Amino acid sequence: xxxxxxxxxxxxxxxxxxxxxxxxxxxxxxxxxxxxxxxxxxxxxxxxxxxxxxxxxxxxxxxxxxxxxxxxxxxxxxxxxxxxxxxxxxxxxxxxxxxxxxxxxxxxxxxxxxxxxxxxxxxxxxxxxxxxxxxxxxxxxxxxxxxxxxxxxxxxxxxxxxxxxxxxxxxxxxxxxxxxxxxxxxxxxxxxxxxxxxxxxxxxxxxxxxxxxxxxxxxxxxxxxxxxxxxxxxxxxxxxxxxxxxxxxxxxxxxxxxxxxxxxxxxxxxxxxxxxxxxxxxxxxxxxxxxxxxxxxxxxxxxxxxxxxxxxxxxxxxxxxxxxxxxxxxxxxxxxxxxxxxxxxxxxxxxxxxxxxxxxxxxxxxxxxxxxxxxxxxxxxxxxxxxxxxx
Ligand SMILES: Cc1ncc(COP(=O)(O)O)c(C=O)c1O
Numbered sequence: 001x002x003x004x005x006x007x008x009x010x011x012x013x014x015x016x017x018x019x020x021x022x023x024x025x026x027x028x029x030x031x032x033x034x035x036x037x038x039x040x041x042x043x044x045x046x047x048x049x050x051x052x053x054x055x056x057x058x059x060x061x062x063x064x065x066x067x068x069x070x071x072x073x074x075x076x077x078x079x080x081x082x083x084x085x086x087x088x089x090x091x092x093x094x095x096x097x098x099x100x101x102x103x104x105x106x107x108x109x110x111x112x113x114x115x116x117x118x119x120x121x122x123x124x125x126x127x128x129x130x131x132x133x134x135x136x137x138x139x140x141x142x143x144x145x146x147x148x149x150x151x152x153x154x155x156x157x158x159x160x161x162x163x164x165x166x167x168x169x170x171x172x173x174x175x176x177x178x179x180x181x182x183x184x185x186x187x188x189x190x191x192x193x194x195x196x197x198x199x200x201x202x203x204x205x206x207x208x209x210x211x212x213x214x215x216x217x218x219x220x221x222x223x224x225x226x227x228x229x230x231x232x233x234x235x236x237x238x239x240x241x242x243x244x245x246x247x248x249x250x251x252x253x254x255x256x257x258x259x260x261x262x263x264x265x266x267x268x269x270x271x272x273x274x275x276x277x278x279x280x281x282x283x284x285x286x287x288x289x290x291x292x293x294x295x296x297x298x299x300x301x302x303x304x305x306x307x308x309x310x311x312x313x314x315x316x317x318x319x320x321x322x323x324x325x326x327x328x329x330x331x332x333x334x335x336x337x338x339x340x341x342x343x344x345x346x347x348x349x350x351x352x353x354x355x356x357x358x359x360x361x362x363x364x365x366x367x368x369x370x371x372x373x374x375x376x377x378x379x380x381x382x383x384x385x386x387x388x389x390x391x
Protein backbone atom coordinates (compact mmCIF):
# COMPACT_ATOMS: atom_id res chain seq x y z
CA UNK A 1 0.00 0.00 0.00
CA UNK A 2 1.35 3.42 -0.90
CA UNK A 3 1.92 5.79 2.05
CA UNK A 4 0.34 9.08 0.99
CA UNK A 5 0.80 10.87 4.31
CA UNK A 6 4.18 12.53 3.58
CA UNK A 7 2.81 13.75 0.22
CA UNK A 8 -0.27 15.67 1.28
CA UNK A 9 -0.15 19.49 1.16
CA UNK A 10 -0.42 21.15 4.57
CA UNK A 11 -3.76 22.79 3.63
CA UNK A 12 -5.42 19.35 3.60
CA UNK A 13 -5.01 19.16 7.37
CA UNK A 14 -7.53 21.86 8.18
CA UNK A 15 -10.29 20.18 10.18
CA UNK A 16 -13.92 20.32 9.12
CA UNK A 17 -16.85 19.02 11.08
CA UNK A 18 -19.14 16.23 9.95
CA UNK A 19 -21.29 14.07 12.23
CA UNK A 20 -20.06 10.49 12.21
CA UNK A 21 -23.46 9.00 11.47
CA UNK A 22 -26.88 10.07 10.28
CA UNK A 23 -29.11 11.37 13.06
CA UNK A 24 -32.91 11.68 12.87
CA UNK A 25 -32.98 15.39 13.80
CA UNK A 26 -29.94 16.97 12.22
CA UNK A 27 -30.13 20.69 12.97
CA UNK A 28 -26.50 21.07 11.93
CA UNK A 29 -27.39 21.04 8.25
CA UNK A 30 -28.84 24.25 6.80
CA UNK A 31 -29.92 22.70 3.51
CA UNK A 32 -33.00 24.17 1.87
CA UNK A 33 -36.06 21.94 2.42
CA UNK A 34 -36.15 19.43 -0.51
CA UNK A 35 -39.96 19.18 -0.36
CA UNK A 36 -40.20 22.71 -1.74
CA UNK A 37 -37.83 22.29 -4.68
CA UNK A 38 -39.75 23.78 -7.66
CA UNK A 39 -39.51 20.66 -9.86
CA UNK A 40 -42.32 21.58 -12.28
CA UNK A 41 -41.03 25.07 -12.95
CA UNK A 42 -37.44 23.89 -13.27
CA UNK A 43 -38.57 21.25 -15.80
CA UNK A 44 -40.36 23.92 -17.77
CA UNK A 45 -37.32 26.26 -17.60
CA UNK A 46 -34.96 23.43 -18.60
CA UNK A 47 -37.16 22.49 -21.59
CA UNK A 48 -37.26 26.08 -22.81
CA UNK A 49 -33.54 26.68 -22.22
CA UNK A 50 -32.54 23.47 -24.01
CA UNK A 51 -34.80 23.92 -26.99
CA UNK A 52 -33.73 27.54 -27.50
CA UNK A 53 -30.07 27.43 -26.44
CA UNK A 54 -29.14 23.75 -26.08
CA UNK A 55 -26.27 23.94 -28.54
CA UNK A 56 -24.41 26.31 -26.26
CA UNK A 57 -23.88 23.43 -23.83
CA UNK A 58 -21.62 21.78 -26.43
CA UNK A 59 -18.94 24.48 -26.05
CA UNK A 60 -17.02 25.95 -23.12
CA UNK A 61 -18.87 28.69 -21.25
CA UNK A 62 -17.86 32.35 -21.15
CA UNK A 63 -15.24 32.90 -18.38
CA UNK A 64 -17.52 35.49 -16.68
CA UNK A 65 -20.57 33.23 -17.08
CA UNK A 66 -23.73 33.21 -19.20
CA UNK A 67 -24.58 36.73 -20.38
CA UNK A 68 -28.32 36.11 -20.09
CA UNK A 69 -27.93 35.08 -16.43
CA UNK A 70 -25.72 38.08 -15.68
CA UNK A 71 -28.43 40.28 -17.17
CA UNK A 72 -31.04 38.59 -14.97
CA UNK A 73 -28.85 39.11 -11.88
CA UNK A 74 -28.32 42.75 -12.78
CA UNK A 75 -32.12 43.24 -13.04
CA UNK A 76 -32.70 41.31 -9.80
CA UNK A 77 -30.14 43.47 -7.99
CA UNK A 78 -31.78 46.63 -9.27
CA UNK A 79 -35.28 45.60 -8.23
CA UNK A 80 -34.45 44.05 -4.85
CA UNK A 81 -31.48 46.10 -3.67
CA UNK A 82 -31.78 49.23 -5.75
CA UNK A 83 -28.24 48.90 -7.11
CA UNK A 84 -27.43 49.32 -10.78
CA UNK A 85 -24.65 46.92 -11.70
CA UNK A 86 -23.32 46.63 -15.26
CA UNK A 87 -23.15 43.01 -16.34
CA UNK A 88 -19.41 43.25 -16.96
CA UNK A 89 -18.96 43.50 -13.18
CA UNK A 90 -20.88 40.30 -12.52
CA UNK A 91 -19.07 36.93 -12.49
CA UNK A 92 -21.13 33.75 -12.27
CA UNK A 93 -19.64 31.16 -9.94
CA UNK A 94 -20.35 27.56 -8.93
CA UNK A 95 -22.20 28.56 -5.78
CA UNK A 96 -20.98 31.41 -3.62
CA UNK A 97 -18.43 28.99 -2.14
CA UNK A 98 -16.40 29.38 -5.32
CA UNK A 99 -16.52 33.15 -4.74
CA UNK A 100 -15.09 32.70 -1.24
CA UNK A 101 -12.22 30.68 -2.73
CA UNK A 102 -11.69 33.11 -5.62
CA UNK A 103 -11.46 36.17 -3.41
CA UNK A 104 -9.10 34.31 -1.07
CA UNK A 105 -6.93 33.15 -3.98
CA UNK A 106 -6.88 36.64 -5.50
CA UNK A 107 -5.72 38.45 -2.36
CA UNK A 108 -4.16 36.16 0.23
CA UNK A 109 -0.49 35.17 0.35
CA UNK A 110 0.46 32.80 3.20
CA UNK A 111 0.78 34.84 6.39
CA UNK A 112 -1.38 37.76 5.16
CA UNK A 113 -4.00 39.17 7.49
CA UNK A 114 -7.73 39.12 6.76
CA UNK A 115 -10.53 40.32 9.03
CA UNK A 116 -13.76 38.44 9.76
CA UNK A 117 -16.49 38.49 12.37
CA UNK A 118 -15.81 36.66 15.64
CA UNK A 119 -18.12 33.86 14.56
CA UNK A 120 -18.49 33.19 10.85
CA UNK A 121 -19.48 30.60 8.27
CA UNK A 122 -17.21 27.51 8.55
CA UNK A 123 -17.12 27.23 4.73
CA UNK A 124 -15.55 30.70 4.68
CA UNK A 125 -12.90 29.63 7.18
CA UNK A 126 -12.23 26.57 5.03
CA UNK A 127 -12.01 28.65 1.83
CA UNK A 128 -9.70 31.24 3.42
CA UNK A 129 -7.54 28.76 5.32
CA UNK A 130 -6.57 27.08 2.04
CA UNK A 131 -4.39 30.19 1.55
CA UNK A 132 -2.90 30.15 5.09
CA UNK A 133 -3.87 33.67 6.25
CA UNK A 134 -3.83 35.08 9.77
CA UNK A 135 -7.50 35.63 10.53
CA UNK A 136 -8.20 38.51 12.90
CA UNK A 137 -11.75 38.32 14.21
CA UNK A 138 -13.90 41.19 15.45
CA UNK A 139 -16.65 40.74 18.03
CA UNK A 140 -20.27 41.14 16.95
CA UNK A 141 -23.67 41.59 18.55
CA UNK A 142 -27.23 41.72 17.22
CA UNK A 143 -26.25 44.80 15.15
CA UNK A 144 -23.40 43.01 13.42
CA UNK A 145 -19.65 43.57 13.54
CA UNK A 146 -18.55 45.98 16.28
CA UNK A 147 -17.04 48.79 14.23
CA UNK A 148 -15.43 50.43 17.26
CA UNK A 149 -13.44 47.26 17.83
CA UNK A 150 -12.72 47.19 14.11
CA UNK A 151 -11.33 50.74 14.27
CA UNK A 152 -9.02 49.76 17.15
CA UNK A 153 -7.87 46.65 15.29
CA UNK A 154 -7.18 48.50 12.04
CA UNK A 155 -5.19 51.13 13.92
CA UNK A 156 -3.23 48.48 15.78
CA UNK A 157 -2.45 46.66 12.52
CA UNK A 158 -1.35 49.92 10.91
CA UNK A 159 1.03 50.61 13.80
CA UNK A 160 2.50 47.18 13.21
CA UNK A 161 2.75 47.94 9.47
CA UNK A 162 0.28 45.19 8.63
CA UNK A 163 -2.06 45.81 5.70
CA UNK A 164 -5.14 43.58 5.98
CA UNK A 165 -6.14 42.22 2.59
CA UNK A 166 -9.89 42.58 3.11
CA UNK A 167 -12.66 42.73 5.69
CA UNK A 168 -15.17 39.90 5.29
CA UNK A 169 -18.65 40.37 6.71
CA UNK A 170 -21.97 38.55 6.43
CA UNK A 171 -24.25 41.57 6.62
CA UNK A 172 -27.73 40.02 6.65
CA UNK A 173 -28.93 37.23 8.96
CA UNK A 174 -25.37 36.41 9.74
CA UNK A 175 -24.27 32.81 9.80
CA UNK A 176 -24.31 31.71 12.63
CA UNK A 177 -25.68 34.51 14.86
CA UNK A 178 -28.58 35.78 12.70
CA UNK A 179 -27.38 39.38 13.24
CA UNK A 180 -28.17 42.12 10.74
CA UNK A 181 -25.55 44.84 10.54
CA UNK A 182 -27.18 48.19 11.30
CA UNK A 183 -27.07 51.05 8.80
CA UNK A 184 -24.86 53.05 11.16
CA UNK A 185 -22.32 50.26 11.40
CA UNK A 186 -22.41 49.68 7.63
CA UNK A 187 -21.53 53.35 7.18
CA UNK A 188 -18.82 53.15 9.85
CA UNK A 189 -17.36 50.06 8.27
CA UNK A 190 -17.29 51.70 4.86
CA UNK A 191 -15.60 54.81 6.15
CA UNK A 192 -12.98 52.76 8.04
CA UNK A 193 -12.35 50.56 5.01
CA UNK A 194 -11.67 53.71 2.97
CA UNK A 195 -9.44 55.26 5.61
CA UNK A 196 -7.36 52.09 5.77
CA UNK A 197 -7.44 51.31 2.02
CA UNK A 198 -8.93 47.88 2.68
CA UNK A 199 -11.62 46.27 0.48
CA UNK A 200 -14.84 44.98 2.01
CA UNK A 201 -16.00 41.52 1.06
CA UNK A 202 -19.76 41.57 1.66
CA UNK A 203 -21.34 38.10 1.79
CA UNK A 204 -25.09 38.51 1.35
CA UNK A 205 -26.40 35.02 0.65
CA UNK A 206 -29.26 35.40 3.17
CA UNK A 207 -30.55 38.91 2.38
CA UNK A 208 -33.48 37.54 0.33
CA UNK A 209 -34.76 35.54 3.29
CA UNK A 210 -36.17 38.48 5.23
CA UNK A 211 -39.28 37.73 7.33
CA UNK A 212 -39.99 41.05 8.95
CA UNK A 213 -38.79 44.64 9.07
CA UNK A 214 -37.26 46.67 6.28
CA UNK A 215 -34.09 45.57 4.47
CA UNK A 216 -30.96 47.63 5.26
CA UNK A 217 -29.10 48.89 2.15
CA UNK A 218 -26.13 46.72 1.19
CA UNK A 219 -22.67 48.19 1.86
CA UNK A 220 -22.07 47.78 -1.87
CA UNK A 221 -24.77 50.30 -2.66
CA UNK A 222 -23.72 52.69 0.14
CA UNK A 223 -20.26 52.59 -1.44
CA UNK A 224 -21.52 53.06 -5.00
CA UNK A 225 -19.64 49.83 -5.71
CA UNK A 226 -16.25 51.36 -4.89
CA UNK A 227 -14.03 49.11 -2.77
CA UNK A 228 -16.68 46.45 -2.14
CA UNK A 229 -16.97 42.90 -3.50
CA UNK A 230 -20.46 41.50 -3.06
CA UNK A 231 -21.35 37.81 -2.95
CA UNK A 232 -24.76 36.32 -3.77
CA UNK A 233 -26.27 32.88 -4.32
CA UNK A 234 -29.38 31.10 -5.55
CA UNK A 235 -28.66 28.11 -3.26
CA UNK A 236 -31.12 29.05 -0.53
CA UNK A 237 -33.86 30.33 -2.83
CA UNK A 238 -33.87 27.78 -5.68
CA UNK A 239 -31.70 24.83 -4.64
CA UNK A 240 -28.15 24.37 -3.35
CA UNK A 241 -27.53 21.61 -5.91
CA UNK A 242 -27.92 24.04 -8.82
CA UNK A 243 -24.53 25.46 -7.72
CA UNK A 244 -25.15 28.97 -9.03
CA UNK A 245 -23.92 32.09 -7.27
CA UNK A 246 -22.41 35.41 -8.34
CA UNK A 247 -19.78 37.97 -7.45
CA UNK A 248 -20.24 41.68 -8.07
CA UNK A 249 -16.73 43.02 -8.31
CA UNK A 250 -14.96 46.34 -8.90
CA UNK A 251 -13.54 46.34 -12.43
CA UNK A 252 -9.78 46.37 -11.58
CA UNK A 253 -10.15 43.07 -9.70
CA UNK A 254 -11.80 41.14 -12.54
CA UNK A 255 -8.78 40.32 -14.77
CA UNK A 256 -6.85 39.09 -11.71
CA UNK A 257 -9.75 36.95 -10.61
CA UNK A 258 -10.26 35.44 -14.06
CA UNK A 259 -6.58 34.48 -14.20
CA UNK A 260 -6.99 32.19 -11.22
CA UNK A 261 -10.54 30.99 -11.96
CA UNK A 262 -9.15 27.79 -13.42
CA UNK A 263 -12.42 25.87 -13.81
CA UNK A 264 -13.07 26.33 -17.55
CA UNK A 265 -16.39 27.93 -16.66
CA UNK A 266 -19.55 27.25 -14.68
CA UNK A 267 -22.02 24.55 -15.84
CA UNK A 268 -23.84 26.12 -18.84
CA UNK A 269 -26.95 24.02 -18.44
CA UNK A 270 -27.44 25.15 -14.83
CA UNK A 271 -26.80 28.80 -15.77
CA UNK A 272 -29.41 28.74 -18.57
CA UNK A 273 -32.04 27.00 -16.47
CA UNK A 274 -31.56 29.41 -13.57
CA UNK A 275 -31.72 32.43 -15.90
CA UNK A 276 -34.99 31.17 -17.38
CA UNK A 277 -36.45 30.29 -13.98
CA UNK A 278 -35.47 33.53 -12.25
CA UNK A 279 -36.90 35.69 -15.01
CA UNK A 280 -40.27 34.04 -14.75
CA UNK A 281 -40.70 32.92 -11.16
CA UNK A 282 -38.38 34.79 -8.80
CA UNK A 283 -40.92 37.20 -7.40
CA UNK A 284 -43.41 34.47 -6.39
CA UNK A 285 -40.67 32.12 -5.27
CA UNK A 286 -39.23 34.69 -2.85
CA UNK A 287 -42.66 35.25 -1.31
CA UNK A 288 -43.22 31.50 -1.01
CA UNK A 289 -39.83 30.70 0.57
CA UNK A 290 -40.04 33.61 2.99
CA UNK A 291 -43.41 32.32 4.19
CA UNK A 292 -42.16 28.74 4.56
CA UNK A 293 -38.96 29.58 6.44
CA UNK A 294 -40.67 32.20 8.61
CA UNK A 295 -43.10 29.52 9.78
CA UNK A 296 -40.25 27.08 10.46
CA UNK A 297 -38.41 29.75 12.44
CA UNK A 298 -41.55 30.37 14.47
CA UNK A 299 -41.96 26.63 15.09
CA UNK A 300 -38.41 26.40 16.43
CA UNK A 301 -38.72 29.54 18.57
CA UNK A 302 -41.97 28.21 20.04
CA UNK A 303 -40.42 24.79 20.74
CA UNK A 304 -37.42 26.45 22.41
CA UNK A 305 -39.78 28.51 24.57
CA UNK A 306 -41.78 25.43 25.51
CA UNK A 307 -38.92 23.04 26.23
CA UNK A 308 -35.97 25.20 27.29
CA UNK A 309 -37.86 28.00 28.97
CA UNK A 310 -36.21 30.55 31.21
CA UNK A 311 -32.75 29.11 31.77
CA UNK A 312 -31.46 29.52 28.22
CA UNK A 313 -30.89 32.43 25.83
CA UNK A 314 -31.17 32.29 22.06
CA UNK A 315 -31.40 34.67 19.11
CA UNK A 316 -34.68 35.76 17.50
CA UNK A 317 -33.57 36.26 13.89
CA UNK A 318 -35.66 38.42 11.55
CA UNK A 319 -34.59 36.28 8.60
CA UNK A 320 -32.20 33.58 7.45
CA UNK A 321 -32.04 29.96 8.55
CA UNK A 322 -30.44 29.76 12.00
CA UNK A 323 -30.86 30.21 15.72
CA UNK A 324 -27.77 30.89 17.84
CA UNK A 325 -28.15 29.53 21.32
CA UNK A 326 -26.13 30.13 24.47
CA UNK A 327 -25.69 26.94 26.44
CA UNK A 328 -26.56 27.53 30.13
CA UNK A 329 -23.56 27.67 32.47
CA UNK A 330 -24.69 24.59 34.31
CA UNK A 331 -24.73 22.45 31.18
CA UNK A 332 -21.39 20.88 30.26
CA UNK A 333 -20.81 21.81 26.59
CA UNK A 334 -18.16 19.09 26.24
CA UNK A 335 -20.69 16.40 27.08
CA UNK A 336 -23.74 17.99 25.43
CA UNK A 337 -23.02 17.09 21.80
CA UNK A 338 -22.40 13.38 22.41
CA UNK A 339 -25.47 13.19 24.66
CA UNK A 340 -27.58 14.97 22.03
CA UNK A 341 -26.31 12.63 19.31
CA UNK A 342 -27.19 9.60 21.47
CA UNK A 343 -30.72 10.99 21.68
CA UNK A 344 -30.84 11.49 17.91
CA UNK A 345 -30.38 15.25 17.60
CA UNK A 346 -27.43 17.10 16.15
CA UNK A 347 -26.34 20.76 16.11
CA UNK A 348 -23.36 22.79 14.97
CA UNK A 349 -21.03 23.53 17.93
CA UNK A 350 -19.93 27.17 18.43
CA UNK A 351 -16.15 26.65 18.05
CA UNK A 352 -16.62 25.53 14.44
CA UNK A 353 -17.60 29.12 13.59
CA UNK A 354 -14.63 30.68 15.34
CA UNK A 355 -11.28 31.29 13.63
CA UNK A 356 -9.75 30.66 17.08
CA UNK A 357 -11.85 27.63 17.91
CA UNK A 358 -13.58 29.53 20.72
CA UNK A 359 -17.22 29.76 21.77
CA UNK A 360 -17.97 26.35 23.20
CA UNK A 361 -20.79 27.95 25.18
CA UNK A 362 -22.69 28.45 21.89
CA UNK A 363 -24.41 26.23 19.36
CA UNK A 364 -26.25 26.85 16.11
CA UNK A 365 -29.57 25.26 15.19
CA UNK A 366 -30.76 25.30 11.56
CA UNK A 367 -34.53 25.08 11.06
CA UNK A 368 -34.63 24.99 7.26
CA UNK A 369 -34.61 21.27 6.63
CA UNK A 370 -37.42 19.87 8.82
CA UNK A 371 -41.19 20.11 9.16
CA UNK A 372 -42.76 21.76 12.21
CA UNK A 373 -43.45 18.51 14.08
CA UNK A 374 -39.89 17.28 13.62
CA UNK A 375 -38.54 20.65 14.72
CA UNK A 376 -40.54 20.27 17.96
CA UNK A 377 -39.43 16.68 18.51
CA UNK A 378 -35.78 17.55 17.88
CA UNK A 379 -35.83 20.54 20.24
CA UNK A 380 -37.48 18.39 22.92
CA UNK A 381 -34.62 15.87 22.60
CA UNK A 382 -32.08 18.68 22.79
CA UNK A 383 -33.75 19.91 26.00
CA UNK A 384 -33.54 16.38 27.43
CA UNK A 385 -29.85 16.21 26.50
CA UNK A 386 -29.29 19.53 28.28
CA UNK A 387 -31.06 18.28 31.40
CA UNK A 388 -28.99 15.12 31.36
CA UNK A 389 -25.69 17.03 31.18
CA UNK A 390 -26.68 19.66 33.77
CA UNK A 391 -24.43 19.65 36.84
C1 LIG B 1 -22.60 32.91 4.71
C2 LIG B 1 -22.53 31.91 3.63
N1 LIG B 1 -21.83 32.19 2.51
C3 LIG B 1 -21.75 31.32 1.51
C4 LIG B 1 -22.37 30.08 1.58
C5 LIG B 1 -22.18 29.11 0.44
O1 LIG B 1 -23.32 28.83 -0.28
P1 LIG B 1 -23.34 28.32 -1.77
O2 LIG B 1 -21.95 27.92 -2.16
O3 LIG B 1 -24.26 27.15 -1.79
O4 LIG B 1 -23.84 29.47 -2.60
C6 LIG B 1 -23.11 29.73 2.71
C7 LIG B 1 -23.78 28.42 2.81
O5 LIG B 1 -24.40 28.04 3.76
C8 LIG B 1 -23.19 30.67 3.77
O6 LIG B 1 -23.87 30.41 4.90
